[in-house]
Amino acid sequence: MKSKTARYIYNILIFIAIVLVLDYFIGSQLKKQYSARSRGLLYRTSFSIDSTKADLLIFGSSRANHHYVPTIFEDSLQMSCYNTGRDGCLIIYQLAVIKCVVARYSPKVIILDIVPFDFMDMYDNYDKLNCLLPYYKTHPVIKSIIKTYRNFEDVKMLSSIYPYNHCIFFLGRNRQSDYAVELKDKGFLNTSNEWKQSKITEKESKKPFVCNSTKIAAYKEFIDICKKNNIKLFVAISPFFQNLNSRSNKIIKVLEDVALENNVDFFDYSNDTACTNYAHLFYNVNHLNTKGANIYSRKLAGKVGEQLKSLEYTLTNNK
Amino acid sequence: MLFNSIQFLIFFVAVTVTYFIIPHKSRWFLLLAASCYFYMAFVPIYILILVGTIVVDYYAGILIEKQEGKKRKLFLIISLIANIGVLAMFKYYNFLNENLTQFLGIANLTNPIPALKILLPIGLSFHTFQAMSYTIEIYRGNQKAERHFGIYALYVMFYPQLVAGPIERPQNLLHQFHEKHTFDYGLMVEGLKQMAWGFFKKLVIADRLALYVDAVYGNVNQHNGVSLLVATFFFSVQIYCDFSGYSDIAIGSAKVMGFKLMNNFNHPLLSSSTSEFWKRWHISLSSWFKDYLYISLGGNRVVIPRLVFNILIVFLISGLWHGANWTFVIWGGLNGLLLVLGYFATPLKSKIYKIALVAKSPYFTRAVQTIFTFVLISFTRIFFRSTDVEQASLVISKIIHINGPLFTNGLIPMIYNLAIISLLVLIEVKHEFFDSKFTIFRHENHWVQKLAYASLIICIFVFGVFDGSQFIYFQF
Known part of the structure; x- marks a missing residue:
């Protein structure tokens, strides 16, 4: 009986050992691949968290990536700019990134592009925090944010593969020549496709209007961090090629009120006719193409420049 | 939980x-x-x-x-x-x-x-x-x-x-x-293996496909017929892996403690007709309806109009069982209708196969029938996946007026989706037709078995989606 039990335990331990060895070996390779990225989504995240020293940082989701052209802001405001936007990553991710940034330096200006649906009660996208897992062990700020919103992360992090599982399809190709393109674009994503369909109206929801209090708290914390670090913050909602429903408009009002309470400039371009009347400036209903992004960036850069001038926030004055 | x-x-x-x-x-x-x-x-x-x-x-x-x-x-x-x-x-x-x-x-x-x-x-x-x-x-x-x-x-x-x-x-x-x-060590190992396969189907196949399906079905207005067609086929595979994955975990976890639960799926993707599909899909529910409703209504031993009524009523109720929405009622009704049509079309189908000479090759015939059944079942799934009848109509209309390029979340994820579906089909075909061959997971050398299952678990770690997504059938 005893020898049988011992054999069972031996078999189980051997199996676990095989899994652990494979996990460690593959996880190490994935880590190497991740660190070696010199272009693309993963590189941009690492660069935003660990390297950028730009005067102006743009925060947001894929809408930030596609709508804010750093070179236009640089030319217009005479300050360096980097776009830290990441596809599908909303306010909690942005909070984690700004915490990492201010631990290194204080940018002079931040533009935060927000998406109304992120603040809806039922929209819970904490799984998107997966993209911060590669920094979990090295960045205490990120560890604490992830642990705030998710359980058992320390247990899951026992696997060496787990932190890189979310980006498994982005680890393959990595050409050194791409690095030049990345430097030139500064986080902006070019898209030349044009939207061919007519404007739609966002469906009205039957559910009662409730804001996601966790996300609103994160938004307020983002504003507080900027205040504490003397960073001039602008909150913006870039154009949509769809008429937002009453629920989205209510959320925009809540977000605007929070910004105004904290003396933060709030620009709502969600229905700015300079873009939203023209399908050819978009590549889908939520994203401008490069033509549209140029128009929007020029317009916003002008507005930001005006505000900075009036507040004597130009780079030279600041120095 | x-x-x-x-x-x-x-x-x-x-x-x-x-x-x-x-x-x-x-x-x-x-x-x-x-x-x-x-x-x-x-x-x-x-x-x-x-x-x-x-x-x-x-x-x-x-x-x-x-x-x-x-x-x-x-x-x-x-x-x-x-x-x-x-x-x-x-x-x-x-x-x-x-x-x-x-x-x-x-x-x-x-x-x-x-x-x-x-x-x-x-x-x-x-x-x-x-x-x-x-x-x-x-x-x-x-x-x-x-x-x-x-x-x-x-x-x-x-x-x-x-x-x-x-x-x-x-x-x-x-x-x-x-x-x-x-405690039975053999039973425990068997149960854990079944659970591992369940996790593989759920996390590596269903949840990966869900990323594409949700992106397309979440914005039907923005997507063209080609993308909607692909998303519909993907959804058919997704829901199978999601639900049968759940069943495998349930059956496996019960087995570890020595309990034997009934089998819920029998390779439904390989069904050669819709009636066969319903004998292989969600067997515990299909047999429930058969035992307690269909047979109580008279079953097959009735005149033809009554038989048609029996089939349709069972499927309409089955649709309603899934959800309180007209989409589910239509989904159930369509499946009932397919079964009725299949019943009447059997002689016609044989003639068509003879004319097309495919009957000479039973493998080819079976493959054609299987693909045809999959397409029909996938079509009904449009109603299952859509939020309302209006959305389902839009999806069908876009698929009929098919045009435009295929939406992808990137080339590699799309290749992955196609590869993982192909792998699933191969596994299903192996289990259905060649169960005693290529038995790497039941190899007599225990080291080969251990390595095979360790690789399966590593595949889950590498390719699985760990976003804690719900199982589709939890909502019912």
Whole structure:
């Protein structure tokens, strides 16, 4: 009986050992691949968290990536700019990134592009925090944010593969020549496709209007961090090629009120006719193409420049 | 508590280890307490609904057995009303009320009945049907009433199959709670292997495909017919892997403790007709409807118009069982219609195959039939996946006027999706036709087996989606 039990335990331990060895070996390779990225989504995240020293940082989701052209802001405001936007990553991710940034330096200006649906009660996208897992062990700020919103992360992090599982399809190709393109674009994503369909109206929801209090708290914390670090913050909602429903408009009002309470400039371009009347400036209903992004960036850069001038926030004055 | 969560793995290990440590006479209590905890991890208060129906059905079962004649029927009816009443209240009340509002709206009348602000209790349709099968079987004389209240409660609440089946019958499950299960290493390994396959299907296939399907079906307006067509086919595979993955985890986790649950899937993707599909898909529900509704209506032994009626009514109710939405009713109706058409078209189909000479090659014939069945079933799934009939109509219209480039979340994820579907088909074909060949996972050399399963787990770590997504059938 005893020898049988011992054999069972031996078999189980051997199996676990095989899994652990494979996990460690593959996880190490994935880590190497991740660190070696010199272009693309993963590189941009690492660069935003660990390297950028730009005067102006743009925060947001894929809408930030596609709508804010750093070179236009640089030319217009005479300050360096980097776009830290990441596809599908909303306010909690942005909070984690700004915490990492201010631990290194204080940018002079931040533009935060927000998406109304992120603040809806039922929209819970904490799984998107997966993209911060590669920094979990090295960045205490990120560890604490992830642990705030998710359980058992320390247990899951026992696997060496787990932190890189979310980006498994982005680890393959990595050409050194791409690095030049990345430097030139500064986080902006070019898209030349044009939207061919007519404007739609966002469906009205039957559910009662409730804001996601966790996300609103994160938004307020983002504003507080900027205040504490003397960073001039602008909150913006870039154009949509769809008429937002009453629920989205209510959320925009809540977000605007929070910004105004904290003396933060709030620009709502969600229905700015300079873009939203023209399908050819978009590549889908939520994203401008490069033509549209140029128009929007020029317009916003002008507005930001005006505000900075009036507040004597130009780079030279600041120095 | 979701099966695809760390919480569940900790819970599963703790319950299983304790189960074998404690004496047999206390095990029912452990399993019942664990099942209550498992259920209460969703919406704790809803356990009261379960307790209510369990009490009614427990006493109804005893009274049905004791009584004779009409009284037996009376207690059966009381039990059925209690179960169906709970379903009607929590699942169909708002649906019926909304439809009444719309109907009265046509005549410019307002509906005075208020809507209920309630959440659907998780797995309600599953455990209600399982409870109903108990009293029906006692009434039919196939099962003795359970005198041990705790064990009857466990029959309804047994955590592996509580929220999404398989919907068990008392003859198969109830006696197992009385039997003493000694630790069986072989059974444990077998159960764990089945669980591993379940996790693989759910995390590596279903949840990966879901990323594409959700992106397309989440913005139907923005996507063209090509993308919607691909998303519809992907959804067919996704829902299979999601649900059969769940069933594998449920059956496997029960097996580890020595319980044998009924099989819920038998390679439905390889069905050569819609009627065959329904014998292979969600077997515990299909057989429930067959045993308790279809046969009660007369089954096959009726005149043809009545047969058509029987099939359609069973499928319409089956659709409604899935959800309180017209999309599910239409989905059920379409499947019923396909079955009826299949019934009448059998001679015609043989002629077509003869004319096309494909009948000379049975493999080719089977492949054509399988693909055709998959396309038909996938078409009905448009209604299953769409949020409302309007969206389903838009999807169909876009697919009919097919044009435009295929939307992809990147080339590599699309290649992955196609590769993983191909792998799934190969695995299914292997199990269906060559079960004794290529047995790397059942290899006689235990090192090969160990490496094969370790690789399977590593595949889950590498390619699995760990976003804690729900199982599709949890909503029913």
